[in-house]
Structures are given as structure tokens and as C-alpha cells.
Amino acid sequence: MKKFFIAPSILSADFACLGKDAKKVIDAGSDLIHFDVMDNHYVPNLTMGPMILESLRNYKIEVPIDVHLMVTPVDNLIPQFAKAGASFITFHPEATQHIERTLHLIKDHGCKAGLAFNPATPLHFLDYVLEKLDVILLMSVNPGFGNQSFLPSTFNKIRDVRKIIDDSGLDIFLEVDGGVKLENISEIAHCGANVFVMGTGIFQYSNYNLIIKKIRKTLQHTCSTSIH
Ligand code: DX5
Ligand code: ZN
Numbered sequence: 333m334k335k336f337f338i339a340p341s342i343l344s345a346d347f348a349c350l351g352k353d354a355k356k357v358i359d360a361g362s363d364l365i366h367f368d369v370m371d372n373h374y375v376p377n378l379t380m381g382p383m384i385l386e387s388l389r390n391y392k393i394e395v396p397i398d399v400h401l402m403v404t405p406v407d408n409l410i411p412q413f414a415k416a417g418a419s420f421i422t423f424h425p426e427a428t429q430h431i432e433r434t435l436h437l438i439k440d441h442g443c444k445a446g447l448a449f450n451p452a453t454p455l456h457f458l459d460y461v462l463e464k465l466d467v468i469l470l471m472s473v474n475p476g477f478g479n480q481s482f483l484p485s486t487f488n489k490i491r492d493v494r495k496i497i498d499d500s501g502l503d504i505f506l507e508v509d510g511g512v513k514l515e516n517i518s519e520i521a522h523c524g525a526n527v528f529v530m531g532t533g534i535f536q537y538s539n540y541n542l543i544i545k546k547i548r549k550t551l552q553h554t555c556s557t558s559i560h
Pocket of ligand 1: 368473477479509512532
């Protein structure tokens with residue numbers, strides 16, 4: 333299994349050519365597509381629903397699609413996203429009434445389940461549900477917009493979660509989302525993250541092949557110098 337996973341966030345793609353842009357970053361070597369769902373309620377922005385995800389699947393986007401729900405309530409959208417072709421569904425614990433029930437709902441619909449933590453959301457939400465998680469997503473910006481600066485307080489949080497995962501012996505992805513760039517990805521990886529969401533960090537470049545190649549090279553170097 334690969335150690336690191338690159339997940340371009342299509343929030344920063346050209347929405348008039350979403351399918352083409354998604355194909356381009358996949359052809360350039362990405363592992364997943366990160367799909368940000370915002371409802372103008374949980375976060376002050378509005379993006380994409382299940383119909384758009386289904387269109388991407390119909391357009392032959394075949395890599396795993398990582399749905400990041402920034403919505404409240406959560407549960408009624410889960411069957412729709414699962415049916416549309418989601419692979420992972422991640423939600424924010426404070427956005428649902430019953431965290432455990434929502435996790436089960438995701439699994440019952442055949443998807444992998446994740447919890448997402450805002451910069452100030454405490455990790456105690458992991459208590460009692462860790463063994464039900466496939467992914468822990470740490471937000472390194474406040475959710476709602478692309479192209480914000482990475483909050484340095486995230487470094488310690490990544491280390492804390494890496495320890496929790498390693499101590500548990502469970503196979504859980506540690507995903508970091510917000511302000512991840514070629515310039516800081518090595519440090520983020522060193523702290524223990526293994527899934528890197530990158531919006532502007534990929535889509536701001538005109539040559540996706542080149543930037544993804546550089547990211548891989550940096551991660552490979554991190555891997556060979558890693559303390560883990
Ligand atoms: C922000 C979203 C992110 C966003 C990241 O709420 O969850 O996935 O697209 O964009 P960048 O990488 O530009 O910070
Ligand atoms: Zn996201």
C-alpha cells in the first residue's frame with residue numbers, strides 16, 4: 333500500500349469544466365478526488381450536491397471520491413451521496429445530533445466513514461467511535477473557502493492524532509485539509525498525516541503533471557527521512 337495519498341480539492345477547479353479538470357489531475361497522478369459540500373448554513377458558502385458527484389461518475393471519474401460534508405443536518409444527504417458514487421463520506425461531529433448513528437448510516441450505505449475536526453474542535457469526539465472510523469480529517473483552516481493560510485496550531489494536532497491512531501493499532505487515514513502546499517507538505521507529512529487535500533496548491537498551476545510530480549518527490553524524500 334502507498335504511504336501517502338494526494339487528494340486534489342475540486343473546489344479550486346474551474347466549475348465550468350469540472351469533469352475535465354478532475355480527469356486532468358487524475359491523469360497527472362492524484363489518488364483521490366476531494367469533494368467539498370457546503371450548505372450556506374454550517375459554513376458561509378454554497379457548493380456542490382449529489383447530482384454533480386453523479387455527473388462526475390458518469391464522466392468516468394473512477395478514483396475514490398472523498399466527500400467532505402460541511403452541512404447540517406447531515407443524515408438525510410448520506411444515502412444520496414452514497415447512491416451518487418461517494419467512496420468516503422466525512423462529516424463534522426458538531427453538525428449532527430448523533431455521531432454514532434451517522435457513522436453507521438455511512439457504513440450501512442457501503443461507504444468509508446470519517447470525522448472532520450475544525451481547528452478549534454477538540455479531539456474528544458474521537459472517544460468511543462475510533463474503531464468505527466476509516467478517516468480522521470483535520471481542518472488546517474476554518475471551513476468554507478479555499479485558498480486560506482495553513483494554521484500552524486494544526487501541526488501539534490496532527491501529532492496528537494497520529495499517536496492516537498498508532499496506539500490504537502487501527503488502520504485509519506489521517507487527512508489534512510486547508511492551506512496544504514508544496515512548501516509545507518513535508519512538515520505536515522513529518523507530523524504524521526498521510527492524506528493531503530490540496531485545492532489551490534494544485535489548481536493554481538497550469539501544469540498539473542509538474543506540480544504533482546514535485547509533490548510526490550517531496551513526499552518520497554519525507555518518507556526516506558521520516559521518523560515514523
Ligand atoms: C475548505 C475545504 C477545503 C479547500 C482547501 O473548507 O474543506 O477542502 O478546498 O483548499 P486549499 O487547499 O486552497 O486551502
Ligand atoms: Zn475539504
